Amino acid sequence: MRIVIAGGHGQIALRLERLLAARGDEAVGIIRNPDQGEDLRAAGAEPVVLDLESASVEEVAQVLRGADAVVFAAGAGPDSGAARKETVDRGAAVLFADAAERAGVRRYVVVSSMGADPDHTGDEVFDAYLRAKGAADAYVRSRSALDWTILRPGMLTNDAGKGTVLLTASTGRGPVPRDDVAAALLELLKTPATAGLTLELISGNVPVAVAVKDVAGN
Numbered sequence: 001m002r003i004v005i006a007g008g009h010g011q012i013a014l015r016l017e018r019l020l021a022a023r024g025d026e027a028v029g030i031i032r033n034p035d036q037g038e039d040l041r042a043a044g045a046e047p048v049v050l051d052l053e054s055a056s057v058e059e060v061a062q063v064l065r066g067a068d069a070v071v072f073a074a075g076a077g078p079d080s081g082a083a084r085k086e087t088v089d090r091g092a093a094v095l096f097a098d099a100a101e102r103a104g105v106r107r108y109v110v111v112s113s114m115g116a117d118p119d120h121t122g123d124e125v126f127d128a129y130l131r132a133k134g135a136a137d138a139y140v141r142s143r144s145a146l147d148w149t150i151l152r153p154g155m156l157t158n159d160a161g162k163g164t165v166l167l168t169a170s171t172g173r174g175p176v177p178r179d180d181v182a183a184a185l186l187e188l189l190k191t192p193a194t195a196g197l198t199l200e201l202i203s204g205n206v207p208v209a210v211a212v213k214d215v216a217g218n
Helices: 011-023 034-042 057-064 082-103 125-141 178-189 208-215
Strands: 002-006 026-031 045-049 069-072 107-111 147-153 155-157 164-168 175-177 197-203
Touching: 002 011, 002 082, 011 026, 011 034, 011 045, 011 178, 026 034, 026 057, 034 045, 057 082, 069 082, 069 178, 082 107, 082 125, 107 125, 107 178, 125 147, 147 178, 155 178, 164 178, 164 208, 175 178, 178 197, 178 208
Parallel strands: 002 026, 002 069, 026 045, 069 107, 107 147, 147 197, 155 175, 175 197
Antiparallel strands: 164 197
């Protein structure tokens, strides 16, 4: 598979790129900072420098053409303000979805957030983040030309992956290692029958591959 990942230098994205490379798949990571290119190459991915806050739909579509699937894993980051939650966490996700449609790439996997809701209330930056992610998810779900899956992990940790998770429409709060999020993304990409699902993910007792097959009805 050829997989293009928005936010290619993110902690989850780098883990996913390593997994894809180990399988012999072709991973392409979109980054804004060219200095991050070497980290992507070390992970086995091809870096593409493109700013999703300023790029046009056609510029992004040019990168996506020929891909088997795309993953939106970009984010403004914990140190950014509310304005960039809107331009990155919502705006870039919408742009990426439009570009996927234009490029003819149907499979679209989103790394969202537990609690994402366009109607979430509150005045803190994290509240703005949850509204932005919720609005982006709603937009993606409205696109009939996309075979989308939305993954909403719980509290992310850098603990070593356990390889076992709880993956359902509603898990309740809980932590999950980034290793296991990346492993779940890989399995979702391999399982087209998960299209149309919004899933929450936390640590659990079911092997990742089995958990994905279970939600896909396999």
